[in-house]
Amino acid sequence: MENSAPFDLDQALRQWRANLHNLGSLRAEELDELEGHLRESISVLHARGLSVPEAFAIAAGRLGSERQLSAEFTKANPQRAWTERALWMVAGLLVADALSVVAHPLPDIVMKCVVRSGLNGHLLGALDLLAGWMVWTGAAATAYWFVSRRSLRRDRVVQACLRQPVLTGLGLFIGLKCLPYLMRSVMLLADPVMNVFRGHQAPVNPQTAAILNSWILWGSLLTELLWVAAVPLLAGYAWRKRERPAVSGSPSSYELQPGEQEAARALQGQGLSLDEASLVLVGRRSSREVVDPALAQVTDRGLWLERAVWMVTGAALIHCLEWSVVTPAWILAVATRPAAPLLQHLAALGSVGLGLTLAGAIIAGLWMWVIRHPRQSASIGRVCRLRPFVAAMALVVVCAGIGCGEYALVAYAIGPANNGVGAIRSQWMTYGGALRHLLIPIALLLWLARRWRSMEADPAPCR
Amino acid sequence: MPSGAMYSVRMLSKELVAASTVPLVLSVLAQGENYGYALIQRVRELSDGRIEWTEGMLYPVLHWMEKEKLIEAEWREAETGRRRKYYRIRKEGRATLGTEREQWLTVHQTLNHLWKTQPRLT
Numbered sequence: 257m258e259n260s261a262p263f264d265l266d267q268a269l270r271q272w273r274a275n276l277h278n279l280g281s282l283r284a285e286e287l288d289e290l291e292g293h294l295r296e297s298i299s300v301l302h303a304r305g306l307s308v309p310e311a312f313a314i315a316a317g318r319l320g321s322e323r324q325l326s327a328e329f330t331k332a333n334p335q336r337a338w339t340e341r342a343l344w345m346v347a348g349l350l351v352a353d354a355l356s357v358v359a360h361p362l363p364d365i366v367m368k369c370v371v372r373s374g375l376n377g378h379l380l381g382a383l384d385l386l387a388g389w390m391v392w393t394g395a396a397a398t399a400y401w402f403v404s405r406r407s408l409r410r411d412r413v414v415q416a417c418l419r420q421p422v423l424t425g426l427g428l429f430i431g432l433k434c435l436p437y438l439m440r441s442v443m444l445l446a447d448p449v450m451n452v453f454r455g456h457q458a459p460v461n462p463q464t465a466a467i468l469n470s471w472i473l474w475g476s477l478l479t480e481l482l483w484v485a486a487v488p489l490l491a492g493y494a495w496r497k498r499e500r501p502a503v504s505g506s507p508s509s510y511e512l513q514p515g516e517q518e519a520a521r522a523l524q525g526q527g528l529s530l531d532e533a534s535l536v537l538v539g540r541r542s543s544r545e546v547v548d549p550a551l552a553q554v555t556d557r558g559l560w561l562e563r564a565v566w567m568v569t570g571a572a573l574i575h576c577l578e579w580s581v582v583t584p585a586w587i588l589a590v591a592t593r594p595a596a597p598l599l600q601h602l603a604a605l606g607s608v609g610l611g612l613t614l615a616g617a618i619i620a621g622l623w624m625w626v627i628r629h630p631r632q633s634a635s636i637g638r639v640c641r642l643r644p645f646v647a648a649m650a651l652v653v654v655c656a657g658i659g660c661g662e663y664a665l666v667a668y669a670i671g672p673a674n675n676g677v678g679a680i681r682s683q684w685m686t687y688g689g690a691l692r693h694l695l696i697p698i699a700l701l702l703w704l705a706r707r708w709r710s711m712e713a714d715p716a717p718c719r
Numbered sequence: 720m721p722s723g724a725m726y727s728v729r730m731l732s733k734e735l736v737a738a739s740t741v742p743l744v745l746s747v748l749a750q751g752e753n754y755g756y757a758l759i760q761r762v763r764e765l766s767d768g769r770i771e772w773t774e775g776m777l778y779p780v781l782h783w784m785e786k787e788k789l790i791e792a793e794w795r796e797a798e799t800g801r802r803r804k805y806y807r808i809r810k811e812g813r814a815t816l817g818t819e820r821e822q823w824l825t826v827h828q829t830l831n832h833l834w835k836t837q838p839r840l841t
Contacts, residue, residue, distance in 0.1 A: 286778065286782070288802070288804075289755065289778060289804050290775060290778065292755075292756075292801060292802065292803055292804075293755050293756045293774065293775075293778075295801065296756040296801070297756060297774070318773070318774045319773075319774045319775040320773040320774065320775035320776060324773065324775065324776070325775045325776075328775070328776050328779045329778075329779050331779065332779035332780075332782055332783050333779075333782070529771075
């Protein structure tokens, strides 16, 4: 009962292997072992009278779905899977930073155009926030379009970048460093045009300025919360896109017709289960490619969606750390405001160090936890995927609580003494920001890429 | 695929399969070195098809046992020309097997006593 469509076993096995490889938790040696198993199983089933595609479908089904296998191997070897995830998280952080640099001018332009037009402050604030969100939505839509197409060239570029972590890191560093200057020159070029739109140069009403400031403050908190909520929502969406039934069609489509009971018993005599026999017989009856379900590809879109989940997670995590740890650390510097310059420098340095140390400790703690407790971290992931809305609400409530608490703390600490940021403090804030946003992510990216590469190159003992 | 109800009488529960994997692997390997596919077939034969592993799930367990030094592995070329990873039990593995054996026998004997006095339990 050969299928009419030509079936290339080697091609099918290559595809199967590539799908598993793309899920990211299996090493080359483990893939070798599983492929050996699959070949062995196929030849036994073929010898018992199944066609090669049928044998492939049954053997692959017995081995387990790609997702099941990947999940089990992740539990057994969490370091590898988490290294790759961390890599995408850092990449997401860098992309988010780059996007915010690019996205910054648009709300700014909108603001410049309308701020002097005498509009209501609340309207202006809402307009500014919406313009910012629109830039982000546009960027996300573009990114989605970019990753959901099949593109060999793009995949090749990503692979090449991963193979050359040092060059990639240097390129990213220079590129991201240049981006703000580029944007500034674009703004300068656009200035004469902007002047035409600005029209009459009425001074900004101080009351409007105050309303605008509070809109910017609460708007940024709202944006952060949206980031946080996006993680489980996107994870849930990616999960639904990725998870496909183990066999195509509903189970009822595998019910046998009266005449097929005999053939099913014969196949069961060959060591097939009733399900497997039904799958084969239904495939023969409808002359459908029985191999289809086993070979259904892990789509590019699904793969990139999962990467996007980790990228957003990385950006959201760092934003959370920023306002829950790094910003409060500035209280140290604020407390010493009226002191001598040297003391102010020391306190500011201490603030930068304290913020970074605390954030680093939290990240290291999280890393240890996910490595040591793969089952628990997997169940958190499961909650995010199966109940995305509940998880999003829980995260938003927790983060909003931290955010409001922190705002109150900072307002209390800075509020009465806030007569200007102070030159020394603002200088150190700039240094700290550069360190956090550029140097550390790129250093992390380099380190993770090297680690990932060394795991990838882990050779099979016999080679 | 439909499953569960149809097999619940014959097949072992998921939890019992998970708990018995390590002693089963150790017991098979105690009889001599073996590779993944043959190991699964052996267990399936001996259990008369009632212990059905999702085959791929065995490998992470084997690798974990290798890391715990219960077994050791070696890539070799088989007579068919295929490269296979053969697993062999180590001294630590035999000790673990001894402990596992005692524990499983204890459960077995206890249940046996109970079921002898209450023969109509099922």
